[in-house]
Amino acid sequence: MRYVCLLAVLTSVLFAQASPAQDGAAIYKERCAKCHDAPTERIPSLATIKAMSGESIYVALSSGAMKTQADGLSTLEIFSLIGYLAPTGGAKPAESLTPTCKAAREFKVSAGAPEWNGWSPSVTNSRFQDAAAAGLTRTDVGKLKLKWAFNLGDVTVARSQPAFAGGRVFIGTANGVVYSLDADSGCTRWGFRAAGAIRSGVTIGDVNGAPAVFFGDAGANVYALNAKTGEQLWKVHPNSHYATTITGTARFYKGVVYQPLASFEEALGADPNFECCTYRGSVVALDAATGKATWQTFTIEEPAKPVHATAAGKQQNGPSGASIWSAPTIDEKLGALYVATGDNYSDPPTDSSDAILAMDLKTGKLLWSRQLTPNDAYNTGCGAPNGANCPEAKGPDFDFGQSPILVTLGGSKRALVIAQKSGLVHAVDPERKGEILWQTRAGEGSALGGSQWGSAADSQKIYVAISDPGIGVAADPKSPQGYKLTLDPNKGGGLHALDLKTGKILWSAKVTPCAAGRTDCSPAQSAAVTAIPGVVFSGSVDGHLRAYSTSTGEILWDTDTAREFDAVNGKPAHGGSIDAAGVAVVNGMLFTNSGYNQWGGMPGNALLAFSVDGK
DSSP states (O other), rough: OSSSHHHHHHHHHHHHHHHHHHHHHHHHHHHHHHHHSSOOOSSHHHHHHHTTTHHHHHHHHHHHHTTTTTTTTOHHHHHHHHHHTTTTTSSOOOOOOOOOOOOOOOOOOOSSOOOOOTTTTSSTTTOOOHHHHHHOOHHHHTTTEEEEEEOSSSSSOOOOOOOTTTTTEEETTTTEEEEEEEETTTEEEEEESSSSSSOOOOOEEEEEEEEEEEEOTTTTTEEEEEETOOOEEEOOOOOTTTTEESSSSOOTTEEEEEEEEEESSSGGGTTTTSOOOOOEEEOOOOOOOEEEEEEEEESSOOOOEEEEEOTSEEEEESBOEEEOSSEEETTTTTEEEEEOOOOOOSSSSSSSTEEEEEEETTTOOEEEEEEESSSBBGGGGGSSSTTTTOTTOOBBOOOOOSOOEEEEEETTTTEEEEEEEEEEEEEEEEGGTEEEEEEEOOOOOOTOOOSSSEEEEEEEEEEEEEOOOOOOEEEESSTTSSSSEETTTHHHHHHHHHTTTTOOEEEEEEEOOOOOTTTSOOOOOSSSSEEETTTEEEEESEEEEEEEEEETOOEEEEEEEEEOOOOSSOOOEEOOOSSSSOOOTTTTTTEEEOOOGGGOOOOOEEEEEEEEOOO
């Protein structure tokens, strides 16, 4: 998935990894310490620099006052230096991790109790909650009102998928904090600070009979915590490649944590001094009790090797990429695990990019692969004026950002259904090595278009939200970069219901344009969608969360989250665009994030809880 907001991602990754920070210390000592360790009136001290944001430091090093001192440093070396200079990402105070719940409440995860576990309440990744677990009916939805709001800290992006179990909500933040909150009141049961930003959701399982939560951070560290207390049980770093990161939510299944891995290496391609690319996507199976890897399967069989020299005289390597950005899907019948992959980063393209891969649950052995867009090799060099590191194929950058959904078509027939950034929706046969059953166009498709983060399915339909935003660039003297991304308020959006057996579009919901006067606004519906009987929920970059009828597509409920909320943990929370993770519906409540300023959207830091009449 494309990193337009590259800096925030890279710095969060480097902060979470020890070795780049150590290299940064050496660069600082060589190039910066002479002045900043003995500052004069016009030279800031190291302490002052550490109080700056990583973005401000980057601007100073790349195009500002410190450009001369950074001359000759590669992009990786600059970010390593930033990781040393601003390891906390800025001067903003850290969130309080102190428990605030006044009344003790037993925490127990009971078999069969309502929950929203990880990316989806089922291992099939349908993002469908049945009536008993949802606790909400089609009639109830129109009565939903805010029950409480929680401030996720000094962040501008709220994207971690909320999880629910045992009367608690578990949520990660871009500041690297995982919270356990009381679902009824939003008070804090515990908080845990990880080494880096949390982009994925939290998964609930057990370790030696006790409930545990599992998640990964942007530095590709994977954690297990005691779900009751927040105590760390283990922490592992299953892949040594410097560019590894985690966006896809792990899946716990029968004592094993299956964690997909991705990378930010694709985003470095625009640097002519960068020797692109060597990363390969993978899935790692970790023993839930110890964190020990039982198997790791790469999406590209062989490691990258030198391919050719670039115009800048740097070596380009390949094949590379095919990251996994989404949660794995489990097929209990066949004992298989399914993942969807991203594009290649460099030549030569492989047949495992933009594909659904099937792996054996126990061994990780590749069972089959079905590619749905061939020759998709792309990195950010393709958009740079010098074209540095751009593969010959030059895109189209139609990688998968969502999970395959395993559905039943009737009798013994089943399918894996998935929507793509290309705008196509696919159904393939898991029994016949991914043989294509049908394909339907639901959106235009682009690097940030088509269907982004997740679809939902019930027994008859798949519900597909469409992004397809219009993105531009405008000068902004207040921005450290001198420009900002802009959104077309009339471009993008849409929600479709497709018949699972045929792929026929049964209805299409009318796009709701941005309200007059609202800035940083797009009707694009990039976030994952969620379904319950009779209702499908879809959030929008315009800040609205809407509930649609699964029969007709009519809007049943609409709430605007792009505003200020009184938060239960002190400072007001601010809502904004809704993107990435979808809503969790469980036990009569609905939980959603609000705030996403990447791609020019509205920033925010809110976790919102709704219930019938706010009770």
